[in-house]
Structures are given as C-alpha cells and as structure tokens.
Amino acid sequence: MRRTAVVTGASSGIGEATARRLAAEGYDVVAAARRRERLDKLAAEIPAIRPATLDVTSDESVAELAASLDRCDVLVNNAGGAVGLEPVSGGLVDDWRQMYEVNVLGSLRVTKALLPKLIESGDGVLLMLTSTAGFTSYEGGGGYTAAKHGQTSMTETLRLELCGEPVRVVEVAPGMVQTEEFALTRFRGDAERAQKVYQGVPDPLTADDVADAIAWCVTRPAHVNVDRLVIRPRAQAAQHKVHRVS
Numbered sequence: 001m002r003r004t005a006v007v008t009g010a011s012s013g014i015g016e017a018t019a020r021r022l023a024a025e026g027y028d029v030v031a032a033a034r035r036r037e038r039l040d041k042l043a044a045e046i047p048a049i050r051p052a053t054l055d056v057t058s059d060e061s062v063a064e065l066a067a068s069l070d071r072c073d074v075l076v077n078n079a080g081g082a083v084g085l086e087p088v089s090g091g092l093v094d095d096w097r098q099m100y101e102v103n104v105l106g107s108l109r110v111t112k113a114l115l116p117k118l119i120e121s122g123d124g125v126l127l128m129l130t131s132t133a134g135f136t137s138y139e140g141g142g143g144y145t146a147a148k149h150g151q152t153s154m155t156e157t158l159r160l161e162l163c164g165e166p167v168r169v170v171e172v173a174p175g176m177v178q179t180e181e182f183a184l185t186r187f188r189g190d191a192e193r194a195q196k197v198y199q200g201v202p203d204p205l206t207a208d209d210v211a212d213a214i215a216w217c218v219t220r221p222a223h224v225n226v227d228r229l230v231i232r233p234r235a236q237a238a239q240h241k242v243h244r245v246s
C-alpha cells in the first residue's frame with residue numbers, strides 16, 4: 001500500500017522541493033497550490049506527483065481538496081510567507097492580515113479538513129513548516145513573526161490535543177533559506193532588496209536542505225515524534241548573528 005502525502009504551497013521553493021523529495025521516498029504526492037501550470041509541469045516530470053489547485057484562504061477550495069483524496073498519511077502545511085518589513089509603527093494592516101490568513105488560518109483550514117484522514121491512516125504525520133520567526137522576533141518582522149508565532153503555537157496545541165491519536169505533530173523551523181520567491185514576495189518584487197538579504201552569506205540553506213529535513217522527520221518510525229527541528233545555515237548562529245564575507 002502506497003502512502004499519500006499532501007504538500008501545500010508546492011508550486012515553488014520548499015514546497016516544490018518537498019513534493020519532489022517525498023515522491024523520491026516512495027510517496028504518492030498531492031502537490032497543492034494556486035498556480036496550476038507550475039504543478040502540471042511538476043506532475044508531468046514526476047509520475048508519483050498529482051497536481052491539485054488549492055487556495056488555502058478559501059474554505060471551498062480546501063473542502064474540494066479534501067473531497068478529492070482517498071487517503072492522507074502525511075500533510076505538510078508549507079503554504080505561507082512574509083509581506084513587508086515595516087516596523088510595527090508603520091505596519092500595514094492588510095499585510096498583517098494576509099500573513100495571518102495564509103500562515104495561520106490557511107494551516108488551520110487544511111489541518112481541520114485533512115485531520116480525519118490522517119487519523120484514519122493509522123500512522124499520520126502532520127508537519128508544520130514554521131520558521132525561526134516562530135520563536136524569535138526581529139525588527140521589521142512584526143507581522144511575520146506574529147503569524148509564525150501563531151502557527152508554532154497552533155502546532156504545540158495540536159500535539160497536546162492529539163496525544164493518544166495515531167498522528168505525529170512535527171514542526172520544522174528553518175532560518176535563512178534562499179529560495180526564488182520568499183524575499184522577493186516580502187519586498188513586493190524588488191529584486192535588488194531581496195538579493196541583499198543573502199548578500200555575502202557563504203551558503204544560505206536551499207529548499208532542498210529543508211526538504212531533506214522534512215523527509216527525515218516524516219520517515220522516522222511511527223512512534224518517533226520530532227517535536228521541533230530547527231535548521232539554519234552554518235553562517236547563521238542566531239537570527240541577528242549572520243556571517244557575511246562581503
């Protein structure tokens with residue numbers, strides 16, 4: 001019997017890398033995201049991947065995804081992201097709302113919808129892709145860190161509530177990961193500003209590094225729950241302590 005993994009936000013970055021990696025690990029992968037053309041390409045390349053159009057901010061879209069699944073053994077709540085780097089005093093309510101909507105409420109919607117199937121599987125894994133921003137604050141990051149703290153808190157609550165059910169609740173919290181879109185989205189398409197985030201950092205993490213960590217957590221024996229895995233590049237000892245060579 002092949003196990004099914006659902007990955008949200010699978011059209012790029014960590015989500016796409018995770019979909020690829022879990023397919024390589026032998027899962028049937030449902031790659032879910034809004035941008036269907038990208039998913040179709042991925043599925044054309046890898047037979048074990050099935051594309052699913054998903055908007056985590058829509059109840060109907062999430063219900064449709066849940067209804068389309070025969071089973072779900074692994075859920076990777078990866079859809080998320082940051083918008084803006086304004087200080088709290090200049091914080092834009094719409095940005096904060098969007099970040100809360102996708103990172104927190106999006107994870108809530110998908111989790112609620114797929115939890116019965118995860119329990120039914122007899123060995124489910126619910127993995128939340130949070131961030132070091134889930135337990136650290138930094139200047140300008142107010143809206144994002146608030147949302148990620150919320151997601152982390154939801155993860156901890158779920159683990160308590162599901163104790164006794166056959167579902168592991170895992171949090172993977174990456175630090176600096178250079179992907180094609182994270183910083184670009186945060187800076188509303190300003191490529192120069194986005195590039196500066198990683199400037200001089202010898203080796204930021206890649207999406208594949210995080211997918212590797214996710215795959216490791218997911219493929220532990222059923223009784224082993226990795227509560228939280230924090231992963232950063234060697235050059236980042238802490239949120240503000242980043243080694244740069246130029």
Ligand code: 8X3
Binds near residue numbers: 130132133141176
């Ligand atoms: C991304 C890491 O440092 O931008 O989740 O908050 S950081």
